[in-house]
Amino acid sequence: MMLEIENINAGYGEIQIVTDVSMNIDNNEIVALVGSNGAGKSTIIKAISGMLPVSSGSIIFEGKHIENTIAHKIITNGIALVPEGRRVFPYMTVLENLELGAYIENDQKTVQENMEWVFGLFPILDERKTQLAGTFSGGEQQMLTIGRALMSKPKFLMMDEPSLGLAPVIVDEVFKIVEVLHNEGVTILLVEQNVRKSLEIANRGYVLEHGRIVLEGESKNLVEDEKVKKAYLGM
Amino acid sequence: MEIFLLQAGNGLIIGSVYALVALGLNIIWSITDIPDFAQGSFYVIAAYVAYFAVTLAGVPFLVALVLGMCVGAIMSFSCEKFLYRRWRERTFRLAARTQLLCAIALFFLFANVANALWTSKAKIFPAYLKGSLLGFSYMRINVLLAAIILFLVVYVFINKTKPGKAIRAASMDLGMAQVLGINIDTVNSIVFIMGGALSGAAAVLVSPLYSVFPTMGDLPLLKALVVVILGGFGSVAGILICGVGLGVLEALGAIYISSAYQHGYSFVILLLMLLLRPKGLFGRV
Numbered sequence: 001m002m003l004e005i006e007n008i009n010a011g012y013g014e015i016q017i018v019t020d021v022s023m024n025i026d027n028n029e030i031v032a033l034v035g036s037n038g039a040g041k042s043t044i045i046k047a048i049s050g051m052l053p054v055s056s057g058s059i060i061f062e063g064k065h066i067e068n069t070i071a072h073k074i075i076t077n078g079i080a081l082v083p084e085g086r087r088v089f090p091y092m093t094v095l096e097n098l099e100l101g102a103y104i105e106n107d108q109k110t111v112q113e114n115m116e117w118v119f120g121l122f123p124i125l126d127e128r129k130t131q132l133a134g135t136f137s138g139g140e141q142q143m144l145t146i147g148r149a150l151m152s153k154p155k156f157l158m159m160d161e162p163s164l165g166l167a168p169v170i171v172d173e174v175f176k177i178v179e180v181l182h183n184e185g186v187t188i189l190l191v192e193q194n195v196r197k198s199l200e201i202a203n204r205g206y207v208l209e210h211g212r213i214v215l216e217g218e219s220k221n222l223v224e225d226e227k228v229k230k231a232y233l234g235m
Numbered sequence: 236m237e238i239f240l241l242q243a244g245n246g247l248i249i250g251s252v253y254a255l256v257a258l259g260l261n262i263i264w265s266i267t268d269i270p271d272f273a274q275g276s277f278y279v280i281a282a283y284v285a286y287f288a289v290t291l292a293g294v295p296f297l298v299a300l301v302l303g304m305c306v307g308a309i310m311s312f313s314c315e316k317f318l319y320r321r322w323r324e325r326t327f328r329l330a331a332r333t334q335l336l337c338a339i340a341l342f343f344l345f346a347n348v349a350n351a352l353w354t355s356k357a358k359i360f361p362a363y364l365k366g367s368l369l370g371f372s373y374m375r376i377n378v379l380l381a382a383i384i385l386f387l388v389v390y391v392f393i394n395k396t397k398p399g400k401a402i403r404a405a406s407m408d409l410g411m412a413q414v415l416g417i418n419i420d421t422v423n424s425i426v427f428i429m430g431g432a433l434s435g436a437a438a439v440l441v442s443p444l445y446s447v448f449p450t451m452g453d454l455p456l457l458k459a460l461v462v463v464i465l466g467g468f469g470s471v472a473g474i475l476i477c478g479v480g481l482g483v484l485e486a487l488g489a490i491y492i493s494s495a496y497q498h499g500y501s502f503v504i505l506l507l508m509l510l511l512r513p514k515g516l517f518g519r520v
Contacts, residue, residue, distance in 0.1 A: 049414055071413040087411045089404050100404050103397075104416035152416075 002027050002156060002187050003048075008057030008067070010047040017043040018211045020057070025156070030178065030188045032198040032219065034232065035208035041191045042084055044208075045160050048189075049081050050074045061156070075104055080154035084161045084191075086141045088148070090134025094125055097133050097144055101151030111151070118147040121180065139170035146177060157181065158189045163197070175201055195232035199223050207232075241370055242486045248375050250482015251382035251475075255437035256459035257466070258389060258474050259430030265406035265468060266426050268331040272338040273314055274434045275456030276345030277307040279449060281435030283353060286360050286447045296363035296443070300381075303439035304432040311431025314341060315423055323423075342456075349449040357446040378440045382475075385436060389429065390471045398425060454498060461505045467515020477516060 003025040011017040018040045025031045035041050046052040048059055050071035059067040061077050080101075089097050098118060102111045119126035122143045128136075133144055142162060149157060159178070163171040175197055182188060182201075192198035199205050199219040207215040207228060215225065222228050256274060263271045281303035288299045318341075322333040364373045393399040398421075405412040405422045413419055437455065445451070458481065466477040481501055488500040508515065 051410060051414065071410075072416050072418050075414065075416040081414050083411060083414070087408050089407045089411075091407060092400070092403060096400055100400060100412075100415055100417075103401065148415075 001025075002029075002062060003189075004058075004060040005044075005048070006058045006060070008044075008047060008054045008059060010043055010052055010054045012052070016055075016211070018047070021208075021211070021213055023206055023213070023216075025187060025189060028182070028185055028187055029204065030182050030190060030202045032195075032202035032205040033189060033191045033208060034193070034195045034198060034205060036232075037193065039208040040211040041208055042160055043211075045081070045084075045158050045189075045191055048074075048158060049079065075152055075154075078152075078155035080149040080152050080157050082145050082149045082157065082159040082162055084164065086138070086145045088133040088136070088141050088144050090132065092133055093130050094133055094136075094144060095129040097148050098125070098129075098151050101148035104152060110153075114151050114153050117153075118150050121150070121177065122147050139166050139173070142166060142170065142174060143177075146174075150181075154186065156187045156189070158191070160191045161193060162190070163192065163194050171197070195228070196223075237370075238490065239487070242490050243483050244371055245375070246483035246486025247479050248371075248378050248482070249441075249486065250479035251379050252437045252441045252455060253458040253462050253482055254475050254478020255382050255385060255433050255440075256455050257462035257478050258386065258471065259433035260459050261463045261466065261468060261474055262389075262393075262402070262406075262426045263430045264463060266402065266409075266422060267319070267334060269335045269338060270460055270463070271311075271427075271430065272335075272456065273341035273345070274311065274430055274459075275452035276342050276349075277310045277431050278434045278438040278452040278455060279349050280310060280345060281307040282360075282438040282442045282447045282451060283349060283358075285439040285442060286358055289361060289363070290358075300436065300439045303435040305435070307431035307433075307435025307438070308428045309431070311427045311434070312424060314338075315427040320420065320423065342452075346449050346452070353449070355449055357448040359446050360442040362443055374443050378444070381436065381440055385433065386471060386475050389433075392429075393471060402426060458501050461501045464505060465508055465515055467517050469515065469517030473515075473517030 001024055005021060005023040007020045007022055009016060009019055021044060033041050033044065043052060047054050050069050050073070054067050057067065058065055061079065064077065066074065066077060089100065098115060099111070102114055105111050124140060125144060125147050133141065136144060162174050166174065171194070178188060178190060179201055190198050190202060199222055202219045204217065205219050205222045206213050207222070215222065215228065256278065260270060260274055284306045285299040285303040288294045288302050289296065318337055319334045323330045362374060366373050368376060393403060401412065401417045402422055402425060405417060405419060409419060462474060462478045462481055465481065466473040481504065484504065485497060485500045489497040
């Protein structure tokens with residue numbers, strides 16, 4: 001098991017958002033975490049990445065407790081994040097953004113190798129590496145954000161709403177990249193509002209409602225589930 | 236014409252002092268979201284330490300300059316580590332507000348400590364170099380040269396080194412920088428050390444031209460704040476341009492309008508800027 005989340009509770013100050021959530025992610029799985037706006041999907045991501053404390057419960061990554069670890073230490077375990085809203089460093093070049101993705105890597109040779117890998121996946125980043133990230137379009141910024149996350153050669157990649165606000169063509173491209181990364185051996189937690197597409201490519205899925213997991217299982221079973229069909233797939 | 240050039244040159248020199256203080260303020264501001272008023276007091280203390288080092292211990296000026304930078308850096312570093320950081324850890328979103336109040340308190344505290352220890356009487360910093368070039372004493376020219384060197388060092392550090400890039404990233408998106416493995420405590424320590432060293436350098440450089448007294452930090456601090464806002468919290472180069480620009484305008488205003496309002500011109504320019512172009516000359520926001 002790569003990641004085990006056991007009964008976590010988390011929120012902002014007095015306001016509890018996530019209640020008794022338990023999830024498992026196995027090696028080289030794509031797991032989709034779906035739910036409507038405000039269900040608490042991002043809160044779970046923030047708890048894993050150390051941006052929010054959990055008030056109880058545990059998060060175990062490869063046998064090691066990582067709940068309430070200070071945020072800048074999380075990445076050293078091999079966990080990377082593609083945050084919601086992209087969050088590139090706008091006044092820095094593409095190259096600098098990518099270099100910062102490998103901030104924890106001190107060996108220049110490894111950084112170069114990872115950079116070659118990312119440029120192979122996203123040739124556009126190679127072509128425009130001296131351009132300021134803030135001048136990129138939304139889709140290009142999304143590629144850069146994914147590339148930046150990959151620069152640390154993570155075992156486990158969390159993607160928070162990677163398709164949000166993008167043109168349909170770009171959305172297809174993003175989902176294609178998720179599959180490519182999966183084939184390269186990266187384990188992925190995909191948080192999405194695009195329920196149909198994410199369940200199409202995921203091995204398993206969790207459905208979150210009002211901060212609780214209400215359904216879980218193989219993606220193909222979830223797609224057939226009457227409740228999911230009605231609430232998320234519009235059928 | 237000659238008086239114009241002379242006065243413009245003097246403006247350039249005093250402007251580079253504003254720019255040095257502003258550079259430190261700007262870097263700290265970009266990380267903490269506060270104008271660190273306490274820099275004004277590190278400026279004063281650094282000048283006194285350099286003064287005593289020269290007059291009592293008889294050290295060469297260059298040593299006194301380095302000493303002043305170290306004193307500024309250590310004080311600035313300590314204030315962040317032992318005071319500001321506590322509020323950052325405990326109050327999260329309210330941190331900036333509390334830190335700002337703390338910075339203002341420190342500013343008054345140190346000015347009064349200096350007053351109590353060394354009285355308000357101005358101390359004459361002995362000249363360390365004689366002679367002049369085209370009507371500018373070497374000591375004045377050195378201020379400008381030292382400022383240019385320090386700006387180059389900071390520019391290269393911020394833009395070309397790994398810690399420098401981490402600082403820029405943290406100034407744009409603190410949370411994202413943390414997720415990428417950047418330690419925010421370390422970033423804060425570095426920017427406060429830089430700020431303190433720059434304030435100290437500015438103070439020691441300017442001391443032999445004027446004198447050393449407890450309120451000597453007030454005007455440079457306020458002018459530096461104006462420079463940061465005029466520059467629009469922008470680049471290192473923007474700060475230098477705005478700093479010397481402000482110094483020159485102020486000096487020219489003193490001879491062509493009236494020297495009585497010399498220190499007012501900066502604030503008139505600030506008001507005009509806020510009305511006409513609130514994002515500053517080199518602003519990104």
